[in-house]
Amino acid sequence: MVRILPLYTQEAQLVKALRKADPKAQRMLYDKYASRMLGVCMRYVGDQMTAEDILVEGFMKVFDKIEQFKSEGSFEGWMRRIMVNESLGYLRQRKRLQEDTILDEAHGIVDDTALADQSLEASEMMDMIETLPTGYRTVFNLYAIEGYSHAEIADMLGITESTSKSQLHRARALLQQLVKNWEDELKKKEIYEKASS
Missing domain, CATH: 1.10.10.10 (Winged helix-like DNA-binding domain superfamily/Winged helix DNA-binding domain)
Structure with a gap:
């Protein structure tokens, strides 16, 4: 029996696929981290709908700025910083x-x-x-x-x-x-x- 490994199991492979704008990799990243990153956004804005909007904007920025991730340190930490900055940007706008x-x-x-x-x-x-x-x-x-x-x-x-x-x-x-x-x-x-x- 052939065992099929999940797509993009290694973080480095996932980042590489994200750099190619692979929709499957983007979906996998979103599914894996959305709930954690939503929690980050919620801590700053305190409103579920606003936090969800910020989350989407944050993920769009992650996908757009993936080339800026230099594989130094945690990828999740890099994403978290983007979510924090998006939340702060929202607060500044308001x-x-x-x-x-x-x-x-x-x-x-x-x-x-x-x-x-x-x-x-x-x-x-x-x-x-x-x-x-x-x-x-x-x-x-x-x-x-x-x-x-x-x-x-x-x-x-x-x-x-x-x-x-x-x-x-x-x-x-x-x-x-x-x-x-x-x-x-x-x-x-x-x-x-x-x-x-």
């Missing part, structure tokens, strides 16, 4: 970052303490991150999830490093408050269940 930055200056600083509870699920934390104002969420994602420095974030968003640090600080403080509220609700529920039994 000028939502600038509006949040102006609002940010008007708010008082809340004490920053470490996010805590081990029982908080990752999906619940991601839901909390999605509720942050756009500027806070963007800086938090770039710094805490994508691993960019404040200098890189400032350059990408056209803000100062101190604004990046300030927005990160306030995002963490707001997340801390959201976690505390979640913990308080959990305690109330436990007390109620004990009293009911």
